[in-house]
Amino acid sequence: MADISFILNGKNVTIDADATKRLLDVLREDMGFTGPKEGCGEGECGACSVLMDHELVSSCLVPVGNAAGHEIITIEGFSEEKRYEKLANAFAEAGAVQCGFCTPGMILAAEALLNKIPHPTEMQIRQAISGNLCRCTGYNMIIEAIQMAADTGDGLW
Amino acid sequence: MVKSFMPKTLAEALKICDEHDVCPIAGGTDLMVRNHQSAGILPTFTKDMLFIKNIDELTVLEKKDMHLIIGANITLNRLLNWENTPQILHLALQEMAAPAIRNMGTIAGNICNASPAGDTLPPLYALDAIVCLKSIAGERELPIREFILGPGKTALKENELLTAIKIPIGDNNINFYKKAAMRKAAAISKVSIAMTAKKEKDKIVNIAIAIGAVGPTVVRLAEAEDMFIKNNENTGKVLPDIYDVYDRQIKPIDDIRSTAKYRKQVAMNLLHYVYEKCIK
Numbered sequence: 001m002a003d004i005s006f007i008l009n010g011k012n013v014t015i016d017a018d019a020t021k022r023l024l025d026v027l028r029e030d031m032g033f034t035g036p037k038e039g040c041g042e043g044e045c046g047a048c049s050v051l052m053d054h055e056l057v058s059s060c061l062v063p064v065g066n067a068a069g070h071e072i073i074t075i076e077g078f079s080e081e082k083r084y085e086k087l088a089n090a091f092a093e094a095g096a097v098q099c100g101f102c103t104p105g106m107i108l109a110a111e112a113l114l115n116k117i118p119h120p121t122e123m124q125i126r127q128a129i130s131g132n133l134c135r136c137t138g139y140n141m142i143i144e145a146i147q148m149a150a151d152t153g154d155g156l157w
Numbered sequence: 158m159v160k161s162f163m164p165k166t167l168a169e170a171l172k173i174c175d176e177h178d179v180c181p182i183a184g185g186t187d188l189m190v191r192n193h194q195s196a197g198i199l200p201t202f203t204k205d206m207l208f209i210k211n212i213d214e215l216t217v218l219e220k221k222d223m224h225l226i227i228g229a230n231i232t233l234n235r236l237l238n239w240e241n242t243p244q245i246l247h248l249a250l251q252e253m254a255a256p257a258i259r260n261m262g263t264i265a266g267n268i269c270n271a272s273p274a275g276d277t278l279p280p281l282y283a284l285d286a287i288v289c290l291k292s293i294a295g296e297r298e299l300p301i302r303e304f305i306l307g308p309g310k311t312a313l314k315e316n317e318l319l320t321a322i323k324i325p326i327g328d329n330n331i332n333f334y335k336k337a338a339m340r341k342a343a344a345i346s347k348v349s350i351a352m353t354a355k356k357e358k359d360k361i362v363n364i365a366i367a368i369g370a371v372g373p374t375v376v377r378l379a380e381a382e383d384m385f386i387k388n389n390e391n392t393g394k395v396l397p398d399i400y401d402v403y404d405r406q407i408k409p410i411d412d413i414r415s416t417a418k419y420r421k422q423v424a425m426n427l428l429h430y431v432y433e434k435c436i437k
Contacts, residue, residue, distance in 0.1 A: 002161065018199055019161035020206055022189070025197050042190045043258050044343050055234070055260040061189040062261065063182065063200070065161055065208045112256070130342030131255020 006067045009033070009077025019065025024048045026064045027074060035075035035104045039133070046132030049105035050074050056112040058131070075104035083111060086153045087145070094145035098136035105132045110146045118157040119150055160205040167214040167320065170207060171293045175316045179207040183215075183230055184261035186254070187270045215320060224287075225324040229265035233277075236264060243324060245353040246280040248334035253277070255343045265319050271305045273374060274414075278305070279351035279367035280334065282375045287323040292316040298323070307373045329353045329363060333435045336369075337423050339414075346370045347415035350427045352435060360389040361436060371409040371424050378402055385436070396432065403428055 005014040008031060017026060027033045027050070039045035041060050048059040051073040078084045087107050090096075097103050106129060113120055113128035120128070125146050126139075134142060150157070162179060164170040173179060180202065182188050192200035209215060210230060217228035218239060225241055236242050237250040237259065253276040254262060267277045268288060278301070286301045290313065301322075304312050313319060333352040338344035348370050355363035364385045368376045381402040388395040409420035 002163065018158065019163060019208060020159065020200050020202055022200070029197055038196050041193055041196065043186060043254075046255070046257060049257055052260070056257040057260050058186075058257045060193075061184075061186050061258070063185050063189060063206075063208070065163055065206075066182075066185060066210045066261075068163065069211060109256070127342075128256060131257050 002065075004064055004068045006069060007071040009073055010080075015064070017064055019068075020063045022060055023050070023062035023064050023067050023072070024059040026067075027059060027072075033074045033076050037101055037104065039101070044131075044133070045102075046105040046109065046129075047102055049108050049132065051078070051108055051112060054112070054115060056109055056131075073108075075107060078108060078111060083114070083153070083156045086156055087111065087149045090145040090149040090152070091142070094141045094148060096137055096141040096145035102132055102134040102136075106134065106142055110149065113146070114150060114153070114157040118153070120146070122147070158199070159202045161208060162205065163208045164212060167212055167291070167318075170209060170212055170318060171291060171316075173207055174318055175293045177205055178315060180204040181207045181209050181269070181318055183209050183263045183266050184232060186258050186262035187266060187272075209318070217321060220326065223326050225326060227264060227322040227324070229263060229318070229320050229322075231263060231265075233259040233262050233264060233267075243280070243284055243327070243332075243353070245283055245329075245332040245334060245351050246277065246324075248332060249276050249280045249336075249349075249351060252334075252336055252341070258343070264322060268301065268304070268322065269311055269313065269319055271307070271309050271311050271374075273308055273372060274346045274349070274370040276336065276346060276349065276369070278375045279349050279369040280353075281322070281324075282367035282377050283351045283353045283365040284324050284327070285365070287325075288319050289321040289323060290314075290317045291320045292318070296320075302374070302377065305374050327353075327355075327363075329355045331356055331435050333431050335427055335430075337427075345414060348409075348420050348423045348427065350424070350431065352431050354436065356436075361385050361392070362389065364436070366428070366431070368403075368407065368424055368427075370415075371407045371420050376407060378406055392432075392436070400425070400428065 037047040039047035043058045043061045215228045215230040331354040336346045336349035409417045
């Protein structure tokens with residue numbers, strides 16, 4: 001066990017944890033942030049996605065020791081942003097949220113993309129969410145939602 | 158419960174390697190999957206873990222003395238976005254895993270994992286990559302083909318760390334990469350092929366073909382490559398002999414992802430495709 005410090009949703013936190021503990025378990029069980037979901041537990045589904053230093057990562061594959069000194073943002077932290085509002089509304093309008101299990105990961109994958117490419121092509125959107133599985137929508141609504149957020153989100157990204 | 162070491166400097170890390178039996182962990186994208194348990198339960202590591210991600214000395218990324226130097230902490234995505242990454246490696250990185258994994262996984266980890274299906278391995282074999290190994294006693298370099306000994310087995314000594322990968326800078330102008338897998342993203346290869354070559358006045362003067370997931374280590378056959386170059390005036394004539402060399406030496410196995418028969422057939426089909434589309 002060791003003291004591990006990082007920034008979580010804008011706040012400095014220090015936890016006493018085994019460095020090999022999955023960031024996903026720390027977030028859900030120790031910190032109470034249940035936005036990141038456990039789907040496959042093997043990095044294939046993207047439901048546990050969070051942002052580390054503004055880049056998308058699968059929190060089920062991050063030993064919390066690797067988060068030390070870095071900034072983690074979960075969907076809860078991102079929901080305070082205007083960019084979240086834009087994406088959430090676009091997802092709602094396009095019908096991109098059905099069961100909702102993939103949605104936190106999808107929204108954060110979209111945020112990571114738009115941060116780098118504010119006006120992505122359809123192919124760039126597909127690549128950006130290629131590690132996030134959705135078993136309800138067939139993806140078209142999600143792609144449409146991200147496109148919609150990009151088209152109407154001038155100045156946000 | 159295993160112990161975790163979190164050194165800040167390479168010197169500290171090498172000292173830990175010397176004094177303890179540790180398993181280095183960088184991005185964790187292979188090790189965390191391989192040792193994965195149910196939700197809420199710690200991964201089942203059997204050795205003490207050495208976290209190297211926060212060692213700045215391992216984040217080197219530069220051109221030096223006609224080589225590209227890629228530190229052990231350089232992530233796959235960093236390499237994908239580096240302007241100096243050789244095209245053949247770039248092509249493989251584009252199709253490898255998914256963005257969230259590429260943001261954590263490292264090329265050094267892909268090498269040390271030594272999976273026959275490791276996606277960066279065929280390009281690295283084709284590029285004659287060299288691994289740099291350090292211990293408190295000193296340092297040594299090995300060609301990647303001497304470093305990887307078999308599935309999960311490498312020449313890394315217990316007191317050593319793989320600190321960087323060196324790739325000779327070349328001027329090959331034809332590159333081809335293809336992997337056969339179940340889905341476009343986040344899939345492990347059934348078969349993959351990386352070809353890099355140089356054509357001058359319609360003649361092949363340099364060629365490297367590396368095939369992944371068809372044997373315990375990546376297959377690269379100097380005998381066949383030499384035949385391409387020696388017969389570059391009339392490759393068509395020796396082509397059956399070249400295919401025959403591959404046919405004799407590609408010996409895949411059945412496993413969870415595919416069958417030996419499928420792998421062999423697809424590997425041979427890809428060799429034919431590479432010749433027709435890129436070399437001819």
